[in-house]
Amino acid sequence: MSGEALVGNPAGLNAYLKTVSSEVLQHFQAKDLFYPRLAEQCSKAGDAAGAHLTRIFESNMRVQSAAVQRFFETLETAPQAHLISSFQTVVSVIRQRFSTEERAVFPLYLRSAKTLGAS
């Protein structure tokens, strides 16, 4: 995330975040739609465990998505002094989320897609 190069420059970071805001928010909105669809796909593939686990992830990720959305929506009004620390926390949470999705969630998708493709 190139915004990390701007952590010493709150005004520059703020301006940068506004340019990527729409793309980031679209990504998270798409992810919010992905989870219920994944649960449905797991169910169709007969993967009850996968569907069950996806619902656990979905509820956790939805809270994160909403928080990230609030961060971007309040760029205009949030105190500049807190922007850097909030940004760093948001980056840390997004990184952890992507790591979790790559390790734990997307394999559920691949597994159920393979089953459905084979049937």
Next chain:
Amino acid sequence: MSVAVDIHADRYLASIAGEPHVFHCHHYNCFLQKSITDQSALLDVKSLLTDAAAEVVYSELTHLNAQSDTAQVLFGQLGFGVLDASALTPQGGNATVKGSHYALGWLSKFGKSSAPVCFFNAGFIEAAARQKFGAAFKCVETACVANGAAACTYEVKPGGRPSLPASVGLGKLTDYAPRPAKATQTSVDESAIIQACGGLPLAGTAEGKIDAFGVALTRQYSNYYNLISYRFDQQMAAVAGEAATTAARMLLVEAGQVCAFHTFGGIMESAEWEGLIKPMIKTTEDWVYGMVSVVNALGWGRWSVAALEPGQRLELVVDGSYESNGYLAAFGSSTTPRCHLATGGTSGLMNLIYHANIMSRPALTPALYEKTFAEGRFFVAREVECRTMGAAACRFVAERL
């Protein structure tokens, strides 16, 4: 008659006959259990919850060289209700529990259950029978107040596991480094709070209840929490791989956060807080120190504030956390952090003070919990160093998202 509790003041731990105990309330006990029982489609959750109880209780009763009514006295003293196991014989029989902590806690949190919920009690009774008669037994709850019955009833039969794994007791202990400078930069007198908490009547009443700090407390077995949490993680991984173990850890941290919200929140709204701690508080930050001081009276290890940026960031160092003590002794080292309760506790503490405004004494309802994470900028926490990964102490950071 009561069973002696050994206070390890230097380590901020407490034990009975070598078995560590910690205070936790029904919110954590029931939420943690529900996090596990909700996975019953994947796991044998009844065995997971009952077996762990049997192991730790059996170890303690054996070390106590328990006499005929020791188990019943202990059960009530620890806040689990009133146990009557007097009808048990070498052939088994029935036992009852009046005022079961788990059944009443479940009812108050989640309403009527579709099945019995007192798995801990069943394990306790199994252990008592094994210790008393020197033979293997298994125990099942056949009627439960949480399920609509008039009393919690347990059926004990000969059989089950021939022997039980030995408990790790106090676990892998360590020497504590000097506390961080920030830990004492407060007007809150931690030693006075710990001393005052030690003088509170925190043993079960004749009804087997510990009603203190506005919550229903238990002096639960640390290794019970550790065994059910880490076996839950292990078994989830075994049945459904990386996705399941990741989900398990999310649930365990969430349980810690729920614990903090209700237990810490209940404590900070209690008469005891008002009388003991609030008079020492001069700043909002002192609320953090006050709660950390109370935690240090609960047997959870030594919590210290290492850094506190008002309203923004908290860094806690925990020496000898009961989670790491138990994990290291029972499961060895880890490649990931293991102090899930303390992680959730760290974020929960900051959310209560700087986000949910506990100072205004809000009603600690599930709706407020939901709202805390649905509005504004809440705190998230992570364990950045853990003894199970080789660190000297466990370190937690909570930051605003």
